[in-house]
Amino acid sequence: MKPLQTFHNLSPGKQERITRVAVEEFSEKGYAGASINAMVRRLGIAKGSIFQYFGDKKGLFLFAFNTAMERVKDYLRTVRDQTASEDLFTALEATLTAGVIFMEKHPVIYRLYIKAMFEDDIPFRSEILRSLREYSFKYFRSLLERARARGELRRDIDLDKAAFVLDALMDRFLISRTVPHLDAGLGIHGCSPEDARQWIAQITDIVRLGIGSR
Amino acid sequence: MKPLQTFHNLSPGKQERITRVAVEEFSEKGYAGASINAMVRRLGIAKGSIFQYFGDKKGLFLFAFNTAMERVKDYLRTVRDQTASEDLFTALEATLTAGVIFMEKHPVIYRLYIKAMFEDDIPFRSEILRSLREYSFKYFRSLLERARARGELRRDIDLDKAAFVLDALMDRFLISRTVPHLDAGLGIHGCSPEDARQWIAQITDIVRLGIGSR
Amino acid sequence: MKPLQTFHNLSPGKQERITRVAVEEFSEKGYAGASINAMVRRLGIAKGSIFQYFGDKKGLFLFAFNTAMERVKDYLRTVRDQTASEDLFTALEATLTAGVIFMEKHPVIYRLYIKAMFEDDIPFRSEILRSLREYSFKYFRSLLERARARGELRRDIDLDKAAFVLDALMDRFLISRTVPHLDAGLGIHGCSPEDARQWIAQITDIVRLGIGSR
Amino acid sequence: MKPLQTFHNLSPGKQERITRVAVEEFSEKGYAGASINAMVRRLGIAKGSIFQYFGDKKGLFLFAFNTAMERVKDYLRTVRDQTASEDLFTALEATLTAGVIFMEKHPVIYRLYIKAMFEDDIPFRSEILRSLREYSFKYFRSLLERARARGELRRDIDLDKAAFVLDALMDRFLISRTVPHLDAGLGIHGCSPEDARQWIAQITDIVRLGIGSR
DNA sequence: TATGAATGAGAGTTCATTCAT
DNA sequence: GATGAATGAACTCTCATTCAT
Numbered sequence: 001m002k003p004l005q006t007f008h009n010l011s012p013g014k015q016e017r018i019t020r021v022a023v024e025e026f027s028e029k030g031y032a033g034a035s036i037n038a039m040v041r042r043l044g045i046a047k048g049s050i051f052q053y054f055g056d057k058k059g060l061f062l063f064a065f066n067t068a069m070e071r072v073k074d075y076l077r078t079v080r081d082q083t084a085s086e087d088l089f090t091a092l093e094a095t096l097t098a099g100v101i102f103m104e105k106h107p108v109i110y111r112l113y114i115k116a117m118f119e120d121d122i123p124f125r126s127e128i129l130r131s132l133r134e135y136s137f138k139y140f141r142s143l144l145e146r147a148r149a150r151g152e153l154r155r156d157i158d159l160d161k162a163a164f165v166l167d168a169l170m171d172r173f174l175i176s177r178t179v180p181h182l183d184a185g186l187g188i189h190g191c192s193p194e195d196a197r198q199w200i201a202q203i204t205d206i207v208r209l210g211i212g213s214r
Numbered sequence: 215m216k217p218l219q220t221f222h223n224l225s226p227g228k229q230e231r232i233t234r235v236a237v238e239e240f241s242e243k244g245y246a247g248a249s250i251n252a253m254v255r256r257l258g259i260a261k262g263s264i265f266q267y268f269g270d271k272k273g274l275f276l277f278a279f280n281t282a283m284e285r286v287k288d289y290l291r292t293v294r295d296q297t298a299s300e301d302l303f304t305a306l307e308a309t310l311t312a313g314v315i316f317m318e319k320h321p322v323i324y325r326l327y328i329k330a331m332f333e334d335d336i337p338f339r340s341e342i343l344r345s346l347r348e349y350s351f352k353y354f355r356s357l358l359e360r361a362r363a364r365g366e367l368r369r370d371i372d373l374d375k376a377a378f379v380l381d382a383l384m385d386r387f388l389i390s391r392t393v394p395h396l397d398a399g400l401g402i403h404g405c406s407p408e409d410a411r412q413w414i415a416q417i418t419d420i421v422r423l424g425i426g427s428r
Numbered sequence: 429m430k431p432l433q434t435f436h437n438l439s440p441g442k443q444e445r446i447t448r449v450a451v452e453e454f455s456e457k458g459y460a461g462a463s464i465n466a467m468v469r470r471l472g473i474a475k476g477s478i479f480q481y482f483g484d485k486k487g488l489f490l491f492a493f494n495t496a497m498e499r500v501k502d503y504l505r506t507v508r509d510q511t512a513s514e515d516l517f518t519a520l521e522a523t524l525t526a527g528v529i530f531m532e533k534h535p536v537i538y539r540l541y542i543k544a545m546f547e548d549d550i551p552f553r554s555e556i557l558r559s560l561r562e563y564s565f566k567y568f569r570s571l572l573e574r575a576r577a578r579g580e581l582r583r584d585i586d587l588d589k590a591a592f593v594l595d596a597l598m599d600r601f602l603i604s605r606t607v608p609h610l611d612a613g614l615g616i617h618g619c620s621p622e623d624a625r626q627w628i629a630q631i632t633d634i635v636r637l638g639i640g641s642r
Numbered sequence: 643m644k645p646l647q648t649f650h651n652l653s654p655g656k657q658e659r660i661t662r663v664a665v666e667e668f669s670e671k672g673y674a675g676a677s678i679n680a681m682v683r684r685l686g687i688a689k690g691s692i693f694q695y696f697g698d699k700k701g702l703f704l705f706a707f708n709t710a711m712e713r714v715k716d717y718l719r720t721v722r723d724q725t726a727s728e729d730l731f732t733a734l735e736a737t738l739t740a741g742v743i744f745m746e747k748h749p750v751i752y753r754l755y756i757k758a759m760f761e762d763d764i765p766f767r768s769e770i771l772r773s774l775r776e777y778s779f780k781y782f783r784s785l786l787e788r789a790r791a792r793g794e795l796r797r798d799i800d801l802d803k804a805a806f807v808l809d810a811l812m813d814r815f816l817i818s819r820t821v822p823h824l825d826a827g828l829g830i831h832g833c834s835p836e837d838a839r840q841w842i843a844q845i846t847d848i849v850r851l852g853i854g855s856r
Numbered sequence: 857t858a859t860g861a862a863t864g865a866g867a868g869t870t871c872a873t874t875c876a877t
Numbered sequence: 878g879a880t881g882a883a884t885g886a887a888c889t890c891t892c893a894t895t896c897a898t
Contacts, residue, residue, distance in 0.1 A: 006860075006861070009860080009861080010861080028334065029334065029335075030246075030333065030334070032244075032246065032247055033246050033334075033335070035887080035888070035889095036888085036889070036890090037887070037888070037889090045862080045863090046862060046863045046864060047863090047864075047889090047890085048862075048863060048864070048865095048890090048891080048892085049861075049862060049863075051889085051890060051891075052860090052861070052862080053861095056889075056890070057889065057890090114332055115332070117332070117393070118328055118329070118331070118332035118333070118393070119244065119332070119333065120242075120243070120244070120247075121247075129393075137400075154423075157420075158416060160400055161413070161416045161417065161420070162420070164386075164400060164402075164417075165383065165417065165420055167386075168382055168383055168386035168387070169379065169382055169383070171386065172378075172381075172382035172385065172386060173382070179331070179332070179343075186351075186374055186378060188378075199375070202372060202375045203375065203378075203379060205424075206371075206375070206376070206379055206421075206424035207420075207424060208424075209368075209423050209424045210420035210421060210422075210423045210424030220878070220879095223878090249870080249871070249872090250871080250872065250873090251870080251871065251872085254881095259879085259880090260879060260880040260881055261872090261873090261880085261881065262873095262874085262875085262879070262880055262881065263878085263879060263880075265872085265873070265874080266878070266879075266880095270872080270873075271872065271873090434857075437857090456762075457762070458674075458761065458762070460672075460674070460675050461674055461763075463891080463892070463893090464892080464893065464894090465891080465892065465893085468860095473858085473859090474858060474859040474860055475859085475860065475893090475894090476858065476859055476860065476894095476895085476896085477857085477858060477859075479893085479894070479895080480857075480858075480859095484893080484894075485893065485894090542760055543760070545760065545821070546756055546757070546759070546760035546761070546821070547672065547760070547761065548670065548671065548672070548675075549671075549675070557821075558827075562827070565827075565828075582851075585848075586844060588828055589841070589844045589845065589848070590848070592814075592828060592830075592845075593811060593845060593848055595814075596810055596811050596814035596815070597807065597810055597811070599814065600806075600809075600810035600813065600814060601810070607759070607760070607771075611775070611806075613772075613776070614779075614802055614806060616806075627803070630800060630803045631803065631806075631807065633852075634799075634803070634804070634807055634849075634852035635848075635852060636852075637796075637851050637852045638847075638848035638849060638850075638851045638852035648881075648882070651881080651882080652882080677866080677867075677868095678867085678868070678869095679866070679867075679868090687883080687884090688883060688884045688885060689868090689869090689884090689885075690869090690870080690871080690883075690884060690885070690886095691882075691883060691884075693868085693869065693870075694881090694882070694883080695882095698868075698869075699868065699869090858898100859896105859897100859898080860896100860897105860898100861895105861896095861897095861898105862894105862895085862896090862897105863892105863893100863894085863895080864892100864894105865891105865892090865893105866890105866891090866892090867889100867890080867891075867892095868888100868889095868890095869887100869888080869889090870886105870887085870888075871884105871885100871886090871887085871888095872884105872886105873883105873884085873885105874882105874883085874884080875880105875881100875882095875883090876880100876881105876882095876883105877879100877880080877881100877882105
């Protein structure tokens with residue numbers, strides 16, 4: 001019997017409940033800190049069941065993490081599609097804003113991503129991070145390539161470097177909204193969506209002057 | 215008897231050895247993951263002694279962390295003093311370069327900082343991070359204020375936002391050199407100091423156009 | 429519904445497969461160590477089925493063990509029949525040689541026998557072992573009685589004691605070929621069939637002088 | 643801190659109690675079957691203590707086993723010394739008798755030996771068995787060499803083969819007294835010491851004729 | 857008849873913390 | 878002041894067995 005086979009035979013409602021609790025637990029306590037005991041206590045099921053479904057803690061984490069990341073990718077895909085006709089900097093603003101909204105609705109997922117990023121001994125850490133970063137860079141690269149084709153960029157700008165800057169700024173901005181006290185009192189953490197838009201506008205402005213065509 | 219009282223009565227060599235081992239352990243395994251068992255094994259001292267010196271695990275961590283961060287601050291102070299007469303962007307390049315050099319020499323300290331940043335259940339996490347970030351922002355703010363006084367900045371730029379951008383880019387760049395696979399194959403992780411300088415130059419260049427006076 | 433009833437309604441092929449896997453598992457890991465989980469995994473059938481067929485783990489073991497021992501007895505019977513006209517010591521040599529050959533072809537069965545012999549908590553351990561030993565002794569006793577009738581034995585030898593010696597030597601010799609390092613470097617374990625015959629000849633020789641008629 | 647260091651700092655009485663309980667548990671249930679939970683329950687100490695003393699289950703077993711075997715070797719040494727002036731077959735009888743007496747007083751140790759012999763997954767099984775068997779063979783070889791020097795043996799007898807026979811018979815005889823129902827009703831198991839001497843005498847008699855000088 | 861999801865006791869192991877010496 | 882033995886809760890993981898479908 002393959003792992004996950006058993007799990008996928010459960011009712012969708014139960015699958016969803018288990019996944020949600022697992023994501024929350026890993027999100028709150030990281031991989032090593034997460035307790036399967038705590039999960040089954042919250043779920044009201046037997047400890048053995050988790051191991052029947054996922055084989056071991058590693059398998060559970062991988063499943064929870066991948067499930068969560070799929071939702072991020074889905075979301076990002078729709079953003080890109082909706083900004084296809086906009087210029088680069090409008091698209092960037094939209095992306096950041098979308099990121100803020102997503103995090104507002106799914107803070108748990110963002111924290112899980114953070115944990116995977118900076119905790120050691122995450123199962124398949126390298127593969128996971130490499131694949132995520134690749135996805136993110138490809139996203140910004142594709143925005144930049146579209147912009148270059150339209151003549152929106154400085155001629156001499158290196159697309160890799162530019163993508164790095166975009167990724168760094170967006171990532172840090174979003175992290176600041178999640179991780180308390182990372183913004184040194186600037187007020188990013190927990191600020192209103194309107195204030196967030198102000199921040200986004202000004203950051204984008206700096207970037208436009210840095211890499212834009214004029 | 216105050217905690218740390220007994221610790222400071224030890225010979226400087228012993229104090230230094232204990233501090234070093236504690237910093238290494240927390241740096242490698244994070245707060246929750248660190249094992250006092252492991253530390254005393256490496257140190258060859260009794261487990262009870264640690265509790266006598268520092269009260270509990272929390273006290274040990276706080277001491278180790280603060281000690282490590284003092285070294286960072288000392289280092290940063292000398293960088294600022296040495297670049298007092300340079301223009302903003304030269305000073306920024308120097309700062310990033312200095313950061314690369316520091317990390318090269320003290321990777322353990324940088325990892326400890328990362329762990330403190332992204333792990334929950336760090337004792338006094340809020341206070342620690344707030345104080346660190348404050349220090350970092352003040353550093354960049356002071357550079358920017360110096361630059362504004364000299365007319366090196368766009369008139370309309372908001373210094374807080376600019377400091378945010380500088381801090382974000384510098385931080386992400388340095389993290390990329392430490393955490394594997396965070397750079398999506400761009401080659402920042404583990405690149406040679408010369409390649410790092412190239413990266414720094416180009417990032418600074420983007421920033422100059424974004425916030426510089428012309 | 430009697431247990432085993434449902435099992436015997438299965439296709440002979442399936443019965444045989446289940447028996448074989450069970451014997452292998454018990455042979456490798458002993459009774460307590462054997463895992464029904466592992467068996468059904470290898471068989472690709474439902475765990476519940478095993479309990480339907482055999483009631484519980486005990487029933488499964490008993491069936492597997494008895495099935496395996498039947499094969500040993502069948503084999504031993506043919507050996508005795510084929511040596512009916514030989515003198516005692518030729519028959520003994522033939523028996524030992526046959527034992528070696530059987531083990532060579534059915535190591536799994538021999539290991540199962542060993543496990544049953546020396547593990548506690550074997551279900552019905554006493555009955556099982558008593559019956560096996562009885563069978564073995566009867567075998568040697570019948571050889572000895574035949575020999576006595578032909579005047580091949582010392583007058584004053586006690587047949588029980590002699591049977592004990594024969595059984596002990598044969599058993600130990602065969603075990604030495606299976607269990608590594610039981611022969612203290614004498615080279616019995618894993619030796620070639622030819623070398624085994626040399627050993628057999630010399631052991632038989634000692635026995636002949638010990639109990640033979642002259 | 644080395645494993646066993648801590649343990650040896652305990653009071654001799656406590657060390658002895660722990661060792662005794664461990665030997666009993668392994669002796670009754672084998673390695674895999676033994677439960678550290680059960681041991682600490684019987685001892686009335688905390689589970690963690692066992693791991694502090696011995697590191698892990700493997701370490702505990704190794705210690706318990708070696709301690710038990712030392713007692714066997716000590717005993718055997720005194721037997722050999724006391725029979726130095728006897729002829730081979732008298733010495734053999736004394737050895738077997740001594741074995742019977744030892745087992746009568748220490749059945750737990752003998753069962754532990756049996757378990758180590760026939761259970762798989764014993765830690766360092768190969769090394770343990772090789773060393774034990776070597777010790778046993780050397781013992782019989784030394785008796786045989788002494789006998790050959792005195793002209794008590796058949797000229798053409800191979801000492802290795804003879805030692806094998808002695809070891810096999812002695813071992814099986816002693817096992818028969820411990821493991822129930824291994825004697826097929828011959829009455830070795832649990833027989834009185836006097837009956838045991840009778841058996842010993844007759845077995846020795848067979849061996850004498852098989853390998854003796856006349 | 858066959859299935860396989862559910863169970864929960866029990867396994868070995870690690871750990872921060874306490875306290876008598 | 879330094880020690881290190883003692884603790885017990887919490888951890889991940891395995892297993893035979895049950896029973897509704």
